[in-house]
Structures are given as structure tokens and as C-alpha cells.
Amino acid sequence: MSDTPAQSVAFVRETAIPPSPAPANASGIVKWMRDNLFATWPNALLTIASIYVIYLILAGTMPWIFNGVWNTNSLAECREVLDGTVGACFSVLTERWNQLLFGFKYPVDQYWRPLTAFLLMFAALAPVLFFDLPRKLLIITALFPFVAYWLIWGGTIWTPLFALLGFVAGYLVYARFVTQSFAVGFFGGVFAAVVVWIVTGYITPMLAPEQPLLEAVPSRDLGGYMLNMMLGLTCVSLSLPLGIALALGRQSSMPLIKWICVIFIEFIRGVPLITLLFVANVMLAYFFPPGSGVDLFLRVVIMITMFSSAYIAEVIRGGLAALPKGQYEAADSLGLDYPQAMRLIILPQALKISIPGIVNIAVGLFKDTTLVSVISMFDILGMIRGPILASTDWNGVYWELLGFACVVFFVVCYSISQYSQWLERRLATDHR
Amino acid sequence: MADTAQMKVSDEVAISIQQMNKWYGAFHVLRDIDLTVYQGERIVICGPSGSGKSTLIRCINALEEHQKGSIEVDGTLLSSDLKNIDKIRSEVGMCFQHFNLFPHLTILENCTLAPIWVRKTPKKEAEETAMHFLEKVKIPDQANKYPGQLSGGQQQRVAIARSLCMRPRIMLFDEPTSALDPEMIKEVLDTMIELAEEGMTMLCVTHEMGFARQVANRVIFMDEGQIVEQNEPEAFFNNPQSPRTQLFLSQILGH
Ligand SMILES: Nc1ncnc2c1ncn2[C@@H]1O[C@H](COP(=O)(O)OP(=O)(O)OP(=O)(O)O)[C@@H](O)[C@H]1O
Numbered sequence A: 001m002s003d004t005p006a007q008s009v010a011f012v013r014e015t016a017i018p019p020s021p022a023p024a025n026a027s028g029i030v031k032w033m034r035d036n037l038f039a040t041w042p043n044a045l046l047t048i049a050s051i052y053v054i055y056l057i058l059a060g061t062m063p064w065i066f067n068g069v070w071n072t073n074s075l076a077e078c079r080e081v082l083d084g085t086v087g088a089c090f091s092v093l094t095e096r097w098n099q100l101l102f103g104f105k106y107p108v109d110q111y112w113r114p115l116t117a118f119l120l121m122f123a124a125l126a127p128v129l130f131f132d133l134p135r136k137l138l139i140i141t142a143l144f145p146f147v148a149y150w151l152i153w154g155g156t157i158w159t160p161l162f163a164l165l166g167f168v169a170g171y172l173v174y175a176r177f178v179t180q181s182f183a184v185g186f187f188g189g190v191f192a193a194v195v196v197w198i199v200t201g202y203i204t205p206m207l208a209p210e211q212p213l214l215e216a217v218p219s220r221d222l223g224g225y226m227l228n229m230m231l232g233l234t235c236v237s238l239s240l241p242l243g244i245a246l247a248l249g250r251q252s253s254m255p256l257i258k259w260i261c262v263i264f265i266e267f268i269r270g271v272p273l274i275t276l277l278f279v280a281n282v283m284l285a286y287f288f289p290p291g292s293g294v295d296l297f298l299r300v301v302i303m304i305t306m307f308s309s310a311y312i313a314e315v316i317r318g319g320l321a322a323l324p325k326g327q328y329e330a331a332d333s334l335g336l337d338y339p340q341a342m343r344l345i346i347l348p349q350a351l352k353i354s355i356p357g358i359v360n361i362a363v364g365l366f367k368d369t370t371l372v373s374v375i376s377m378f379d380i381l382g383m384i385r386g387p388i389l390a391s392t393d394w395n396g397v398y399w400e401l402l403g404f405a406c407v408v409f410f411v412v413c414y415s416i417s418q419y420s421q422w423l424e425r426r427l428a429t430d431h432r
Numbered sequence B: 001m002a003d004t005a006q007m008k009v010s011d012e013v014a015i016s017i018q019q020m021n022k023w024y025g026a027f028h029v030l031r032d033i034d035l036t037v038y039q040g041e042r043i044v045i046c047g048p049s050g051s052g053k054s055t056l057i058r059c060i061n062a063l064e065e066h067q068k069g070s071i072e073v074d075g076t077l078l079s080s081d082l083k084n085i086d087k088i089r090s091e092v093g094m095c096f097q098h099f100n101l102f103p104h105l106t107i108l109e110n111c112t113l114a115p116i117w118v119r120k121t122p123k124k125e126a127e128e129t130a131m132h133f134l135e136k137v138k139i140p141d142q143a144n145k146y147p148g149q150l151s152g153g154q155q156q157r158v159a160i161a162r163s164l165c166m167r168p169r170i171m172l173f174d175e176p177t178s179a180l181d182p183e184m185i186k187e188v189l190d191t192m193i194e195l196a197e198e199g200m201t202m203l204c205v206t207h208e209m210g211f212a213r214q215v216a217n218r219v220i221f222m223d224e225g226q227i228v229e230q231n232e233p234e235a236f237f238n239n240p241q242s243p244r245t246q247l248f249l250s251q252i253l254g255h
């Protein structure tokens, strides 16, 4: 034992050193700029060059935007007002906004209908996107497709009501038989729904009133950005479940199911979307009974859904493959059956891994809805290239119109991307 | 310390395996396995790596399929009939080397999932049962955390609690401590010893020979897919008969 500390290496601290603030030159804006913008000579040069490029871009666009003309009736009038100075002719947007948003045939006095459907969409999406909300709100989501259909297309209310009835009947049969086996419940449910639809299909024309509450609007009259939104929302929400089914089918131990899924996925992925859309336009009609008049909108929805579900299936397959085998074994060893294991254990994890990929495809799909303009549907791009630019008033207003299309698409796509990042953070439970 | 190994076991058969064989392709993993486990019996299975220990106990709850012979668990014959498989799985609990907790669910949800969906227990009751078993494995305060926030030893104890929530008649353990740091091994072994003292039928693949001595009624030595030797722990460790057992024991205990 030693008496003086100097002789001993052993040391025990008895009081903690209090924390003190960082020195002044290690914080603040100057420090941040020195660290990030002007750390070294090459660094400083790059910063200055970048600032110059940003200046050039802004100098070119800002006068054009702020000098823009908003209230004339044609490009010629715009040029008169601008009188040789640089400036945009935004008048085309204020004069043709209704065509850009709703197409040129949708009855003007009925614009409130798609608008109402648009607002209802948020209420319907909320409980799906933000699952902390009460689960009861999902009722709105379930009813939304039928209400939105009725609002947008109008006509007799019996069509959406009977469609809904088919789903309800299918669900009741499913719930009744699912305890026996999932397959019996599933196919029983599908069968019941189809029977209801066929029967009511004959009744509907008899019940249809002469003057329906909402004037009927044929699919050909839909257009503008509304058409893009409708196609995007419908196809994304249909292709996600279909993609999951395909991904699971591809993993199935039943060879027939497995091969159907593999061939479907590989075939669809090997064909350009445009080709499929042309097929939808001219050929798909042959597959349906003549005179049944399967709607062009429906045919396009089928094609885009098939297309994106094949891609989604592959993304989800990646997620499934990334799960350790132990998760399947743990689920099995607890006695969960296949649907339970998939729904409660495997899919929640696999989908979480697949979120970035799925969002990628959803955003791509949404933008691909503009391709329908090549089969002469007047979506926002179809409207711009067709009726608006072809009119004598607005011939030549490219930047303003295409810029507007960019902005409306960007708003939606950027929101999707932000949502997915929030979702990933929200679902992060592995804390690694 | 009470020598649990001397505890009486009943003569009611829990698992009966007869002439069971398994192949992976052309590779003969398990050969003519005959094993009868009585209710309340605690069996430790040991043997060199690749000898088929995991495969054997995974055959008992049909995680692996056997190709020949019969396995009967609690009177239910294991066949390709999915109903029988589900019945056996809900009566046999299993703990894995890597815990295999569900990372997207909280500890409590991990424990209540199977009772709610398989046994159709009301949620409230399932949660009470879960808390009971979490208390038993001494981690009730972690109930609302996620598995990723727990240490390895805690995760393995949750895995045990998760199995117990199904009120199994038989528990299978596949090297439950071999992925753990030394200081965590003890907490898991203590949980298992406690379980053994309550009379749970246990089949345990492990290299923890101290545990085997203290808890097992019977130790089974496997090599190359066969049961080479089985005996009471005292006799097994002090007086091994087969030269292969002697070699294995000298390697595992001899340093
Ligand atoms: N899925 C599989 N396909 C083919 N061979 C396998 C498979 N699983 C295991 N095997 C082989 O079967 C044999 C027995 O494996 P098993 O996992 O049962 O051994 P073990 O005794 O548990 O070994 P360890 O102590 O390393 O866990 C090994 O030779 C292994 O390579």
C-alpha cells in the first residue's frame, strides 16, 4: 500500500467534470460556411462556380415567370401586352384550366362532381396511409370507389349499388366458409359475387330511371389531369394486391400456380407498356362478349394494372427472399397456418423491405398514365398536344403548358416519395 | 440443490419415434431412429456438428419431413395431413438457436399472436397469459419494446415465453444458448431449469454438459445420423460405452 498518489498508477475519479459549451469558433454560420463551402481552394472555386450557374438559371427564368401575363385571350394578345419584353404567357392556364384538369368534353356545370370525388379521396386514403387512425374509418375507404364512380360517371345509382352488393355477398360467403378452408371460402366468395353481378346486370337496365339524378358521362368524355389521377389511383390500388398474389404464387409449392405466375410476370415484363395500351385500345374488345361494350377506361386500367403488378410482384419477391428462413419456421412452429403466417408475419416484414421499390413503381406508373394520350385519350398531355396547342389562339405556348404538367405531376410524385420516407421511419422497429 | 434428474417420470408416452429415416436428396441424414419420450421426461441430445441433432428435433414438429418410419406425438400420428401437423405444432413449443422473434411486433405481441390466432383466445386473456409468462422469465418490464431493443439472453427468454403462451405439452430446444455471450447463457439456462422443475417434457439439443447433468433424465449421443448411445447422465458422463462417445466427451470436456 502506498500513501501518496504519485507512487500509484491506480486512480479513481471522485467528482465529475461539469460540461462546458464549445468554443465560439467551433459553431455558428461562419464556421458552417468555412467547413462546408470554403474548406479548401478547389472547394471554394467549386462553390463560386455553382453559385454562378444558379445565378444564370434564375436570371433566365425569373423575369420570364414574374413578367408573365395572366389575363389575355390568346397568344397574340400576350405578345402585344409583352411588347417584345421577356415574359410567359400564363393566360393559357387561366383560360384553359378547366380543359387541363377535366378534359374538353366533361359537362362544365358538373365539375363539382369530380371535385367532390377528389376531396373524398383524401378521406378514403387517410386511414390506409396513416394506420394510427381508428380502423373504423376504413369503411369510408371501402365505400369510396363506389361513391366516386357514381359521382364521376353519373347515371343510375343502381350500377355502383349492385357492384357493392356483389362484394358484400362475396364477403359474406367467404366469411361463412373460410373456417372450413381458405380456398373454399375464397372461391365461394368469388362465385357468389359473380352470380350477383350477372343477375343484377340484367335487372339494372329495367330499374334505370329516364332522368338519373346525376347526368351520365361516358368514359370518352373524361380527360385532363382528372383522367391521370383516376388511372393512377385505380391502377396503384389494384396492382398492389395483385402483385402480392403474384409474388406469393411464384413462391408456391404448387407447380401449376407457380408456372402461371412465372409466365405472366415474365411475359408482361418483356412487353412495352405502349404495346399493351394499343392492345387495350383495339384488341381486348375481342375477348369480351360482343356488344358488352367493355369500357375503354376499364380496358386501359386492366392493362396498366397487369403491367405494374408484374413489376410490384418482383419487388415483393425480393422482400420475401430477404427474410430469414427462421421467420417462416417460427411461424410454423407456433401452429399458424399459411394464410395467417403470410398475413401476420411474412408480408408485413417483406412489404416493409419492399417499400422503396414499390414506391418507385407507383411513381413510375402514375407518370406512365400520360401514355394513354397515344391511344387518343385526352389526359393532361393529350389535351395539351391536341385541343389546346392545335387551337389558333394558343398555338405555340409550349413552355407554359408543359411546365404546368410538370408541376402537377411533381406535386403528387413528391408527396408519394415523402410519404414513403415517413412510412419507412414509422415502421423502423429493428433498431439496428 | 435438488437433483431434478432423479425426479419421477410417468409412463405416459409423449413422443414415440419408430424406425424413422430421413434423406436430403441422396444424403441419408437420419438412420433408423427409435426413441420413446415419456411425459415429464427431460432429454438432452448431444453429438458432433452435422450429426443430425437439429434435423431430428425439427422432424418432431414437422419443420422437416421424414421419409420413412413413424413419429407419434401425444397420440397423433405425424403424416402429410395438414390438420395433424397443425395440431402437433400447437402442442409442441420450439426454441431456436437464433431466437427467431418477430422483429415487427412488440414483445407482448410476439407472445399473444399465436394464442389469439391459433387458439382463438380473447385478446385480453392472451395478454394476461403473456404477462404471466414474461414475469416467469423475468422480463415483464420489456413487454412493450421491440425484439431489436433487447439483449440476446433476453430475446431467448422471450422466445421461451412465446412458446409457453401456447401452453405446450412438450418443448423442443435447438441449441438455445449457443448464440449467446457467456454471461447470458446462465439466465437462459436458469429459465430452462425452472421449466424442467415444473415437469415440462423437454428435448434439448445442447452442449451445456452442466445443464445435462443437473436436469436431464437421459442423455442421447448422436453421430452420423444415428443414436449411438443413451443413458442416465451420471452413467453417460462417467462411464461412456461407445468409443465414439468417449472421443466426443474427451473433446468437449477434456480441456
Ligand atoms: N436443407 C438441407 N439440405 C441438405 N442437407 C442438409 C440440410 N440441412 C442439413 N443438412 C445436412 O444434414 C446434416 C445434419 O444437419 P443438422 O443441422 O441436423 O446437424 P446438427 O447435428 O444439428 O449440427 P450442428 O451441431 O452443427 O447444429 C448435416 O450434414 C447438414 O449438412
Ligand SMILES: [Mg+2]
Binding pocket: B053, B054, B055, B174, B175
Ligand atoms: Mg443444429
